[in-house]
Amino acid sequence: MNVAVFPGSFNPLHIGHLAIMKCLTEDAKYDVVYLIVSPKNPIKDINPLSANDRYLAAVEAAERHPEVNVKVDDIELHMEAPQYTFKTLNALREREPENTFTLVMGADNLGIIKRWKNGDYILKEFGVCVYPRDGYDLDAIIAELKEEDPDYKIDVVDAPKVNMSSTFIREGLAEGKDMSEYLM
Helix, strand or coil: CEEEEEEECCCCCEHHHHHHHHHHHHCCCCCEEEEEECCCCCCCCCCCCCHHHHHHHHHHHHHCCCCCCEEEECHHHHCCCCCCHHHHHHHHHHHCCCCEEEEEEEHHHHCCHHHCCCHHHHHHHHCEEEECCCCCCHHHHHHHHHHHCCCCCEEECCCCCCCCCHHHHHHHHHCCCCCHHHEC
């Protein structure tokens, strides 16, 4: 089974995340999306809701959208910190050796993957499926990486650019605004 591994803090899940997951599964390239709720991003210093609360919210959001083949996975909630992505991918492969795993990320993260712990290893061993983000020249980022190593596995999903962020939703909620139209 081809599994798209989509990690994040998902604080909260929104319509942009939903659009990406639909694109990943609609063309039958991926059989399922594993939505991996991360306890803490090792790069970002934010203080989100507890990991368990975000996990439960993600399960509820996925249940509201049965049209998307998504499995909310709590694997990182049981891993020793820091939960580096390469560790998560290795743990998934060990747990499910019959499956093929590909990391899902935005063009913004692809542009900094060389700063990630074992970013080269991820690109060679698992590969990435990248979705476009405003302000990032995805073709240029891919060309630069491929020039460094033509064996990097980089695929692009033709997902719509949804100008939405969890930060925008959290800020709106803090101001007392109804943000339900943006939530997954």
